[in-house]
Amino acid sequence: MKIRRIITIAKTVWLEALRRKDVYVLLILLGIMIVAVMSLDIFGLGGVVGYVKDVGLLAAWFFGMVVAITISTRQLPDEEKANTIFPLLAKPVTRAELLTGKWAGATVSATIAMLACYLLLAVLVKLKGGAFEGFTFLQCYLLHAWAIGVICAIGILFSTRLNKDAAATLSYVTAGAAFLLIPQIPRIVVNAQCVQRSGLLVLYYIMPHLELFDMRRRMVHDWGPASWSSLLYVMIYGLVLIGLLLVLSWLAYRRKVLSRADLF
Amino acid sequence: METITNSTVNGRRRERFYGWAAVIILWTTAFSMACYSDIAKHSEHNAAGSTIGRLLSKASIGLSQACYERADLYFHKGVPHSSKKALADSFYHILNEEINPSSHAHRHGRSLAEIMPWLKLVTSLDPGNIEARLNAVFLLMKMKEFDVAEKVLMDARRTNPKDHRVLLYLGRIYVKREKISEAGQILETALRFCHDEACAGCDHCKDTLIDKRAILLYLAAIDEAEGNLSQAVERLEAIIEIFPGSHEIETTIKALKKRPDGESSGILLEALKSHEEAESQTFSSCTVPDCEH
Numbered sequence: 001m002k003i004r005r006i007i008t009i010a011k012t013v014w015l016e017a018l019r020r021k022d023v024y025v026l027l028i029l030l031g032i033m034i035v036a037v038m039s040l041d042i043f044g045l046g047g048v049v050g051y052v053k054d055v056g057l058l059a060a061w062f063f064g065m066v067v068a069i070t071i072s073t074r075q076l077p078d079e080e081k082a083n084t085i086f087p088l089l090a091k092p093v094t095r096a097e098l099l100t101g102k103w104a105g106a107t108v109s110a111t112i113a114m115l116a117c118y119l120l121l122a123v124l125v126k127l128k129g130g131a132f133e134g135f136t137f138l139q140c141y142l143l144h145a146w147a148i149g150v151i152c153a154i155g156i157l158f159s160t161r162l163n164k165d166a167a168a169t170l171s172y173v174t175a176g177a178a179f180l181l182i183p184q185i186p187r188i189v190v191n192a193q194c195v196q197r198s199g200l201l202v203l204y205y206i207m208p209h210l211e212l213f214d215m216r217r218r219m220v221h222d223w224g225p226a227s228w229s230s231l232l233y234v235m236i237y238g239l240v241l242i243g244l245l246l247v248l249s250w251l252a253y254r255r256k257v258l259s260r261a262d263l264f
Numbered sequence: 265m266e267t268i269t270n271s272t273v274n275g276r277r278r279e280r281f282y283g284w285a286a287v288i289i290l291w292t293t294a295f296s297m298a299c300y301s302d303i304a305k306h307s308e309h310n311a312a313g314s315t316i317g318r319l320l321s322k323a324s325i326g327l328s329q330a331c332y333e334r335a336d337l338y339f340h341k342g343v344p345h346s347s348k349k350a351l352a353d354s355f356y357h358i359l360n361e362e363i364n365p366s367s368h369a370h371r372h373g374r375s376l377a378e379i380m381p382w383l384k385l386v387t388s389l390d391p392g393n394i395e396a397r398l399n400a401v402f403l404l405m406k407m408k409e410f411d412v413a414e415k416v417l418m419d420a421r422r423t424n425p426k427d428h429r430v431l432l433y434l435g436r437i438y439v440k441r442e443k444i445s446e447a448g449q450i451l452e453t454a455l456r457f458c459h460d461e462a463c464a465g466c467d468h469c470k471d472t473l474i475d476k477r478a479i480l481l482y483l484a485a486i487d488e489a490e491g492n493l494s495q496a497v498e499r500l501e502a503i504i505e506i507f508p509g510s511h512e513i514e515t516t517i518k519a520l521k522k523r524p525d526g527e528s529s530g531i532l533l534e535a536l537k538s539h540e541e542a543e544s545q546t547f548s549s550c551t552v553p554d555c556e557h
Contacts, residue, residue, distance in 0.1 A: 042380045043400065043412045050338065050378035143363075186349040186357065201351075209356045212363055221342035222375075223365045230362035237359070 005093055006101040013105020017071055023113045026063045030117050033059050034124050049130025054220045056121040061144070061214070064114045065175055068148045072106035072155030073167040076253075085258055096250050099156060103246060106152040111145045118144075135225040140215040143231070146238040147213035151175050153245035154208070160253040175210065183211040208241050328389035332396060335382035341369040376403045387416075391423045394430065401433050410437050428458040428472075432479055436540070439482065439533065448486045455479050477503050485532035493525045496532070 017023060037055045042048050079085040088098065118141050122132055154174050158167035185204040189197055212234050218226060337344060343366050351357055371378065380403070386396040397420040404413035414437050420430045431454030438447035458476045484499035500517045504510060516532070 040381060040384065042377075042384050043404070043409075043416055045377050045380055045409070045412060048377050048380060051381040183360070186351040186354075187347055189350045190348050204351065204354075204356070209360075212356065212359055215363060217342040217364045221338070223341070226363050230359060233359055234363060 001094065001097050001100065005097050006104060009088075009093070009098060009101025010105035010108060013071065013075060013102060014109050017105075017109035017113075022070060023067060023109075023116075026067060026113070027116055027120065030056070030059050030063055031120055031124075034121060038124060038128055047129045049125050049128050050220055052125055052128055052130070053121070053132070054216070056124070057140075057216045057219060060114060060117040060121060061216070063117060064110060064144060064148055065151055065172075065179075067113050068106065068110040068151040069155050069168055069171045069175065071109050072103065072152040073159045073171055074164050075102040075106060075156070076159045077162075077164040077167065080258060083260060086260070089258070095254050099160070099246060099249050099253060103149075103152055103156045103242075103249075106155065107145075107149045110148045110152060114144060114148060115141065132219065133222065133224065136215070136218050136223075139225050139231055140219050143213040143215055143234060143238075146235055147210050149242050150208055150210065150213070150238055150245070153242045153249070157245050157249040157252065160249050160256065174207075178208045179210040179214075182207045182209055209237075212237065324389045328386045328393060328396075331382045331385040331389065332393075335379050335386065335396075335399075338379045338382060339371055339376075341365075341371060343367065343369060374407060376407055379403060387419075394420060394424055394427055398429055398433060401437075405437070405440070410441055413437055426457045428454045428475060428479070431457065432475055432482075435479070435482055439486075439537070444486055444489060444533075448483065448490075451479050451483050451486070455483065473506055477506060482536065485536050488520065488532045489528050489530040491526045491528035493520050493523055493527065496520055 034052060034056045038052055040051075076085075079088065089095070118137070122137070125132060151171070155167060155171045158170045158174075162170065182204060185200050189200050189204075192200055215226065217223065346366075346368075349357075380400060383396050383400040383403075386393055387400070390396070397416055401413045401416050401420075404410075404416065414434070417430055417434045417437065420427070421434070424430055431450050435447045435451040435454060438444070438450060455476070458472060458479060480499045480503050484496040484503075487493070487496035487499060497517055497520050500513050500520070503513050504517075507513075
């Protein structure tokens with residue numbers, strides 16, 4: 001695998017993300033949503049920003065997921081639909097490089113879009129009279145970026161064998177379950193019967209744990225930064241997860257027959 | 265050069281027509297919706313009668329409940345109530361505990377204001393939820409925001425004019441702000457609306473009795489401060505009727521009876537104020553067994 005080729009493929013994804021306007025639309029939506037929330041009169045009290053941070057970060061997570069899935073799941077199906085996959089693979093680009101480049105491009109695009117969201121939120125919170133704690137803000141963004149990497153890898157994996165819409169739907173279901181349902185398993189498993197329990201345990205251990213990348217509680221409720229060692233563990237876990245998902249994507253894509261005839 | 269034909273002109277006219285039509289339709293829709301929401305707001309009958317009204321009202325109550333739970337979550341600094349969990353020794357659980365703190369904690373001082381937006385949302389979505397308003401008032405009083413607390417209570421009084429709890433809190437605020445005569449009037453009204461006849465030992469009735477005791481205690485203290493000692497004794501004796509065997513009250517009655525009528529000291533009122541201060545301090549301490557505070 002050559003890094004230069006991967007970067008070249010990633011660059012095309014960035015350019016495409018810039019050309020399409022969906023990121024700007026989401027950013028505007030986020031801004032409108034936060035400003036609407038900020039306009040709430042809280043019994044005339046000033047300097048209350050926790051709820052703005054809370055709603056803003058929740059929206060940033062939601063929009064981050066939407067951007068990551070939208071960008072990552074359309075890469076391969078769009079290339080195949082437009083027949084541009086053939087000249088791309090005719091060049092000395094391996095399928096592994098193509099997948100990695102697409103993943104890198106999607107991740108970086110979504111991460112930069114999220115940076116814009118975080119900066120917008122920080123500015124609005126500042127305008128409301130509050131502030132984010134620097135280190136916690138940095139850690140929160142860093143782990144969010146890692147989560148976006150995992151979501152993009154999920155999107156790429158599904159798009160290797162499915163069309164754009166199906167891949168996006170499955171990615172939403174998987175990411176949503178990983179974020180909302182999987183963390184609830186320890187609570188559900190207490191009352192589960194034998195077979196159910198085993199099934200839940202399997203899900204708990206094989207599904208990605210996106211809640212590990214979510215530091216909103218620390219940010220909103222001023223718990224201060226997490227220890228760098230635990231942050232490092234989570235990042236290593238994220239890297240392993242991304243690696244596994246990309247390997248699975250490669251296994252699914254390496255022998256995929258791409259035929260023009262299939263397209264008509 | 266572009267040749268302007270009849271069809272081009274007609275096309276442009278059509279576009280202009282559609283543009284204006286869209287603007288008029290949108291404006292009419294917006295105006296109708298504004299009128300509808302205004303009417304719906306002022307007509308409880310409509311909301312209670314129509315299916316959509318009932319659905320919307322149920323949805324808003326459900327949403328307000330969610331906001332109320334959110335307020336509780338904010339009081340506990342984002343940590344949800346602990347429940348029985350398995351897999352406590354799993355890698356994911358341990359790492360999650362490191363990233364997301366889960367120890368039992370409470371907000372204190374000015375940071376209590378962070379709870380307010382959610383209570384505000386509860387009161388907006390469900391104006392009949394007096395409990396949320398009283399919680400907001402309690403927190404505002406803890407933050408010494410008496411003006412704001414009074415405003416909230418005035419709003420609550422508009423929607424629930426006969427709720428003795430609202431009047432009791434209003435009376436307490438007036439006492440705090442040294443508006444003794446207003447406090448006396450409002451607490452008299454609270455006493456009139458504090459019905460305890462149907463009491464059968466349920467929690468609600470017990471709370472009503474406790475509220476009645478508080479109202480009588482405040483009224484007795486105000487009477488004592490104004491030199492109306494015989495009236496104060498009557499109030500305290502009424503408390504003994506509700507809660508017999510209260511040693512402190514009996515002692516106070518004896519002390520008041522010894523004093524000549526018309527003599528005022530304000531000791532009772534001061535004692536009540538300091539008691540309330542202490543009560544507000546104990547609110548911060550936790551009742552959960554595994555609490556670290």
